[in-house]
Amino acid sequence: MSQTRMLSAEAYDAIDKEVAKYPPNRKQSAVMAALAIAQNELGWLSESAVEDVASYLEMRAIAVWEVATFYGMYNLKKPGRYKLSICTNLPCALQGANKTVDQLKALLGIDFNETDLDGLLTLKEAECMGACGDAPVVIINDREMRGKIGVEDVEKLLEELKAR
Amino acid sequence: MITSNPPFSQDSYGPEAVIMKGVNGVNWQLAEYEKRGGYQALRKILSDEYSPGDVIAEVKKSALRGRGGAGFPTGLKWSFMPKGDGQKYIVCNSDEGEPGTFKDRDLLRYNPHIVIEGMAIAAYAIGASVGYNYIHGEIWEVYERFEEALEEARSAGYLGDKLLGSDFSFDLFAHHGFGAYICGEETALLESIEGKKGQPRFKPPFPASYGLYGCPTTINNTETFAAVPSLILGGGDAYLALGKPNNGGTKIFSVSGDVQNPGNYEVRLGTPFSKLLEMAGGVREGNRLKAVIPGGSSMPVLPANIMMSTDMDYDSIAEAGSMLGSGAVIIMDETRCMVRCLLRLSYFYHEESCGQCTPCREGTGWLYRLVKRIHSGLGEEGDIDKLLSLSDNIGGRTICALGDAAALPVKSFIEHFRPEFEYLVTHKESQIESK
Numbered sequence: 001m002s003q004t005r006m007l008s009a010e011a012y013d014a015i016d017k018e019v020a021k022y023p024p025n026r027k028q029s030a031v032m033a034a035l036a037i038a039q040n041e042l043g044w045l046s047e048s049a050v051e052d053v054a055s056y057l058e059m060r061a062i063a064v065w066e067v068a069t070f071y072g073m074y075n076l077k078k079p080g081r082y083k084l085s086i087c088t089n090l091p092c093a094l095q096g097a098n099k100t101v102d103q104l105k106a107l108l109g110i111d112f113n114e115t116d117l118d119g120l121l122t123l124k125e126a127e128c129m130g131a132c133g134d135a136p137v138v139i140i141n142d143r144e145m146r147g148k149i150g151v152e153d154v155e156k157l158l159e160e161l162k163a164r
Numbered sequence: 165m166i167t168s169n170p171p172f173s174q175d176s177y178g179p180e181a182v183i184m185k186g187v188n189g190v191n192w193q194l195a196e197y198e199k200r201g202g203y204q205a206l207r208k209i210l211s212d213e214y215s216p217g218d219v220i221a222e223v224k225k226s227a228l229r230g231r232g233g234a235g236f237p238t239g240l241k242w243s244f245m246p247k248g249d250g251q252k253y254i255v256c257n258s259d260e261g262e263p264g265t266f267k268d269r270d271l272l273r274y275n276p277h278i279v280i281e282g283m284a285i286a287a288y289a290i291g292a293s294v295g296y297n298y299i300h301g302e303i304w305e306v307y308e309r310f311e312e313a314l315e316e317a318r319s320a321g322y323l324g325d326k327l328l329g330s331d332f333s334f335d336l337f338a339h340h341g342f343g344a345y346i347c348g349e350e351t352a353l354l355e356s357i358e359g360k361k362g363q364p365r366f367k368p369p370f371p372a373s374y375g376l377y378g379c380p381t382t383i384n385n386t387e388t389f390a391a392v393p394s395l396i397l398g399g400g401d402a403y404l405a406l407g408k409p410n411n412g413g414t415k416i417f418s419v420s421g422d423v424q425n426p427g428n429y430e431v432r433l434g435t436p437f438s439k440l441l442e443m444a445g446g447v448r449e450g451n452r453l454k455a456v457i458p459g460g461s462s463m464p465v466l467p468a469n470i471m472m473s474t475d476m477d478y479d480s481i482a483e484a485g486s487m488l489g490s491g492a493v494i495i496m497d498e499t500r501c502m503v504r505c506l507l508r509l510s511y512f513y514h515e516e517s518c519g520q521c522t523p524c525r526e527g528t529g530w531l532y533r534l535v536k537r538i539h540s541g542l543g544e545e546g547d548i549d550k551l552l553s554l555s556d557n558i559g560g561r562t563i564c565a566l567g568d569a570a571a572l573p574v575k576s577f578i579e580h581f582r583p584e585f586e587y588l589v590t591h592k593e594s595q596i597e598s599k
Contacts, residue, residue: 130269
């Protein structure tokens with residue numbers, strides 16, 4: 001156990017709770033949750049964060065990397081204070097998502113996968129979030145979903161995030 | 165915090181709702197579920213009235229078919245599980261990422277206990293002592309709520325050791341995904357629960373013989389489990405009678421796109437499409453209906469005239485040339501360029517291919533680039549036929565159905581709207597968007 005621990009005690013408690021959901025010899029099943037918990041605390045998954053999760057769950061680092069690089073919501077680069085993901089898939093596009101995207105890009109002066117100069121916000125194009133009825137839909141930092149964000153709501157949303 | 169603005173009126177899901185009957189967005193907790201008759205079906209089967217075989221027989225009688233996409237008969241699926249002791253698992257597929265589908269999210273946040281009860285009954289029928297509900301990564305708040313509901317159910321003795329004083333023990337856990345469409349494929353989902361990349365497994369063996377951790381496993385969609393309690397309480401025959409032969413019960417349709425009121429509507433299977441469209445307020449701004457994808461983005465698109473004379477059930481939609489799929493109804497009106505619509509879908513399948521099978525990994529990219537070339541006015545003579553031939557060479561040549569899911573929209577969009585593709589190739593601009 002030479003690995004430096006990178007997360008808070010609460011985070012490891014949360015990981016333990018996830019591990020307990022699976023059979024005793026199946027700690028690896030908690031790897032997705034452990035990575036999500038790490039990301040929530042650190043903002044992204046650095047090499048040392050991934051190695052920490054690997055050692056904590058007694059997995060090889062490469063097996064954790066396979067998971068971290070396969071699932072789309074893990075941040076392998078450090079995003080701005082907020083990662084704003086917006087779905088542009090067909091149902092959302094029909095309900096105006098691209099207009100919301102254009103407004104976001106214009107107000108922030110960035111494209112997808114870029115971060116604004118203040119380091120406040122990284123914009124991500126996302127795939128179906130399973131919330132098409134509420135389109136346009138955005139997710140703030142993986143956990144907070146907002147529906148019906150039309151062009152007219154973009155400025156207010158950005159103000160709100162800035163003020164937090 | 166959950167978006168939308170509950171409470172909403174109790175008949176928001178439609179007057180025929182069974183699963184969502186009485187659900188108003190805030191009455192999701194255990195006490196209120198019990199007031200609606202919740203957990204009575206579990207009590208009924210555990211009070212010695214039903215053997216596991218009796219439960220399966222009732223489900224077979226009901227003609228309940230899988231609500232996740234394939235429409236496979238649920239009772240038959242359960243009967244594939246080996247009898248006898250040994251670890252078995254029940255798994256709920258709430259990895260709802262098929263574009264256009266958003267019903268399971270409502271089920272889990274507004275009526276989570278009906279899913280828990282349905283899973284407990286299914287676990288009893290197949291002899292599973294442990295279950296997992298795999299919840300779509302993008303809906304964290306819904307996952308948290310489902311965890312709360314699980315705690316409530318454990319405290320009340322609906323989960324855990326010796327349920328309600330019977331000999332049957334069952335516990336259920338939630339597993340949170342993190343953004344991979346492919347995990348909606350059942351064996352990819354199992355891999356994902358095991359803590360690996362979500363890449364589908366070769367079949368056979370099917371999960372009923374080799375599933376989670378190599379143990380016999382049954383996987384059903386969220387809505388399929390949610391249909392079980394009322395089916396058991398009212399009996400298989402009554403459930404069947406709600407729908408039509410071979411298409412039992414009600415179904416939640418997620419209606420999106422160019423409609424006045426996008427949303428979830430629960431109707432009896434066999435309801436005319438025109439009635440469903442009317443429930444969603446009709447086409448937006450009084451526009452004319454052009455096309456409908458009746459079962460989620462992986463299913464063939466159908467033109468308005470065919471849809472307007474079709475009923476919403478598995479067999480009718482199949483007869484009309486598409487599939488009911490997950491019940492995601494995507495509406496496109498007369499202002500839409502079909503090439504552009506296909507372009508976005510093709511990008512999606514390219515983005516979400518897991519990369520395991522060459523025809524899908526390479527083919528989806530090729531499809532996307534060709535549709536993009538046509539849409540941007542750079543299409544060449546023969547591109548449309550190339551798209552068709554590519555589609556034929558992906559479909560049926562991959563481990564899972566994602567390859568077919570990428571190919572079917574391409575083929576159906578061209579089949580029904582070929583002149584729009586040809587116009588773009590010839591005139592270098594969209595027939596619809598240049599107007």
